[in-house]
Amino acid sequence: MKTLITEMFGIQHPIIQGGMHYVGFAELAAAVSNAGGLGIITGLTQRTPEALAAEIARCRTMTDKPFGVNLTFLPTVSSPDYPGYIKAIIDGGVKAVETAGNNPQKWLPALHEAGVKVIHKCTSVRHALKAEAIGCDAVSVDGFECGGHPGEDDIPNFILLPRAAESLKIPFVASGGMADGRSLVAALALGAEGINMGTRFIATQEAPVHDKVKQAIVDASELDTRLVMRPLRNTERVLRNAAVDRLLEKERTLGANIKFEDIIDEVAGVYPRIMQNGDMEAGAWSCGMVAGLIHDVPTVKELIDRIMAQAEGIIYRRLVGLGHS
Ligand SMILES: Cc1cc2nc3c(=O)[nH]c(=O)nc-3n(C[C@H](O)[C@H](O)[C@H](O)COP(=O)(O)O)c2cc1C
Numbered sequence: 001m002k003t004l005i006t007e008m009f010g011i012q013h014p015i016i017q018g019g020m021h022y023v024g025f026a027e028l029a030a031a032v033s034n035a036g037g038l039g040i041i042t043g044l045t046q047r048t049p050e051a052l053a054a055e056i057a058r059c060r061t062m063t064d065k066p067f068g069v070n071l072t073f074l075p076t077v078s079s080p081d082y083p084g085y086i087k088a089i090i091d092g093g094v095k096a097v098e099t100a101g102n103n104p105q106k107w108l109p110a111l112h113e114a115g116v117k118v119i120h121k122c123t124s125v126r127h128a129l130k131a132e133a134i135g136c137d138a139v140s141v142d143g144f145e146c147g148g149h150p151g152e153d154d155i156p157n158f159i160l161l162p163r164a165a166e167s168l169k170i171p172f173v174a175s176g177g178m179a180d181g182r183s184l185v186a187a188l189a190l191g192a193e194g195i196n197m198g199t200r201f202i203a204t205q206e207a208p209v210h211d212k213v214k215q216a217i218v219d220a221s222e223l224d225t226r227l228v229m230r231p232l233r234n235t236e237r238v239l240r241n242a243a244v245d246r247l248l249e250k251e252r253t254l255g256a257n258i259k260f261e262d263i264i265d266e267v268a269g270v271y272p273r274i275m276q277n278g279d280m281e282a283g284a285w286s287c288g289m290v291a292g293l294i295h296d297v298p299t300v301k302e303l304i305d306r307i308m309a310q311a312e313g314i315i316y317r318r319l320v321g322l323g324h325s
Contacts, residue, residue: 003193043089
């Protein structure tokens with residue numbers, strides 16, 4: 001399938017794997033790229049620019065297809081070494097960057113100079129328009145359903161995507177709630193040029209996370225996620241567990257006075273414990289409502305081939321057929 005996104009990134013299928021903390025290592029990125037999508041290494045999971053350079057080099061040994069790097073601009077006081085990470089990306093010959101969080105404007109000239117295409121992930125039409133205005137090449141439009149940070153507007157993709165389509169000139173992919181060929185066809189119908197998936201890619205054979213994480217996603221229904229950190233205006237959609245219940249109880253009790261320090265035990269440094277050790281109650285970890293549509297743990301290639309076959313079946317058999325009645 002050819003879309004503006006497959007053309008932009010030189011990939012076979014319009015499917016991107018979103019950056020995921022402690023999930024987006026070379027193994028997953030390479031598997032997605034080898035299967036014809038765009039795999040993404042999560043930049044900040046690598047503690048230093050040198051470690052990211054090594055991860056990029058490792059990914060190159062696993063695939064000769066294009067892959068990207070996610071750079072998340074955090075609203076923290078002590079900023080990571082972003083210039084170092086940008087240099088590692090450029091020197092590593094990576095040609096696709098997914099930015100997220102704060103405005104990436106400062107880094108665009110260097111990235112574009114090096115021939116890197118930038119896709120910015122945003123949760124509102126106004127942020128998408130801003131990304132377009134500052135020169136991003138594409139955007140990933142992340143609806144309220146999404147795992148991770150859905151922003152504070154709470155607009156689901158059935159509204160957000162067509163709103164993006166009416167407003168944007170640059171191409172965009174649909175992110176949040178995407179799982180299968182039905183999602184892909186719906187996203188295309190709503191004006192997107194492809195899909196970005198997070199949670200669905202965690203429940204794959206190649207995702208380098210503990211089996212308990214994959215099983216938790218398979219076991220979860222669409223009712224099992226919760227929004228945490230809303231009072232801090234840093235809302236995150238996570239899978240419900242004991243730590244999340246504790247965190248929400250603190251939010252209820254402390255109300256508007258709550259500070260990050262109050263919930264540090266439930267959110268800080270929990271990803272390696274969950275993703276690598278399978279310590280499922282260690283804290284809050286991102287997961288989308290799409291867990292309700294995830295019932296198995298296929299290889300990445302099986303997943304992507306199945307999505308494309310189902311999408312083509314829907315388009316050429318079901319939808320074309322409807323046109324003749
Ligand atoms: C476990 C997990 C970790 C994530 N970490 C990041 C991250 O570090 N940076 C980022 O930009 N997005 C992150 N995301 C968001 C994904 O890239 C993607 O936008 C989101 O998962 C899409 O929604 P879906 O889960 O419904 O597919 C994360 C998502 C999950 C599930």
